[in-house]
Each structure stands twice: as C-alpha cells, then as structure tokens.
Amino acid sequence: MLERCSLGPDATLLIAVGRHAAEKRWPLVIAAATAAGAQRAVGLIQIGGGGETSRLQREARANPHIQFLPPTDDRAALAAMLASADALIHGCEAETFCMVAAEARACGLPVIAPDQGGAADQVKAGAGLTYMSGDSRSAAEAIVRFIDRSAEFRKQAGEKSGSVQNMETHFRDLFALYATELEKSHAA
Secondary structure (H helix, E strand, C coil), X not given: CCCCCCCCCCCEEEEEECCCCHHHCHHHHHHHHHHHHCCCCEEEEEECCCCCHHHHHHHXXXXXXXXXXXXXXXXXXXXXXXXXXXEEECCCCCCCCCHHHHHHHHCCCCEEEECCCHHHHHHHHCCEEEECCCXXXXXXXXXXXXXXXXXXXXXXXXXXXXXXXXXXXXXXXXXXXXHHHHHHXXXX
C-alpha cells in the first residue's frame, strides 16, 4: 500500500475507512495527512465511496501520497488492509459508536481520532491519540506525534486489541449513563 502511495517501506501508512459524506470530515483528514507529510513521510489510503468522492479526489490531487480505494464488503481483505497499516485515522466526531475504530483496534491497529464521539471512546480504551475535533492542524500534530512514538503506540495497540469495547457493551453503558442523569435531574 505504501508503494501505491509512491512511498518507500520506511514511510508511515495511515488508513481511513468510511463513506464519502460531509459529516465524515475527509477534507480535514486529507489536510492533516498533507500537513504531516510536509514533516514526515506519510501515506494515506482512504477506503470508501459516495457522493463526495469526486470532490475529495480533487482536494487530494496535489498530494501523490493519498490514494482512494473503493468500498469493500470483503471482511478478510479489509482486516488485512487494516492490519497492514500503521494507524487508522478518523475524522468524524458525530458517531455514537464508530465501528471502524473498533475493527481497527481488534486488528491491533492504533487509532488517531477526534477528541469527541465514538472513535475517541476507542482511543481512550486502547492505544492511539486524539486531536481537537474539527481542527486539521491539531490532527496533523497528532499524526506527527504518532509517527515519533509509533513503536510505543503499536505495542500498546497490540497488547490491548483483546479489550475492544463492542457495540452491545457501549450502548448498555450509554443507556445506564442516561438513566443516571435522568435520575439526577428528577432529584433536583
């Protein structure tokens, strides 16, 4: 995949997975990978498709180290791609659970995600970094920090890959939190 990004084997490969829609914030991820790429050798493979594909490809056109792959329903192939990357990068802070971050963690892959939303929950529970939601500069800084400490993050991600929170546990905990907050508001 690094070769596809016109990079050598010592570069860092980020992978991003999701549909091409505004709320996924792929322009932020593209800008962050490009800015980090000015400081370190960074490739980005984005797997997905949708209504924003042409616009995203235009935005990434100036960076030969960003490549787009179509969506896949081959779970084994996706798991292999995730496991082959150095980290998953995610842009959306509006997801409740974030299945792709959970899948990445289950593959032993560190996650770089916004500090709000479901992806951040996966980072807190395992290995990875968060950045300020909606801020491409903060995301670029997180990418560089990840690269500078990648061995540490990969080790942590591998050690914690068995502790991935699943969707059932996530929503059980979320509804318990809602119930607690509701009880507090009735008591007040």
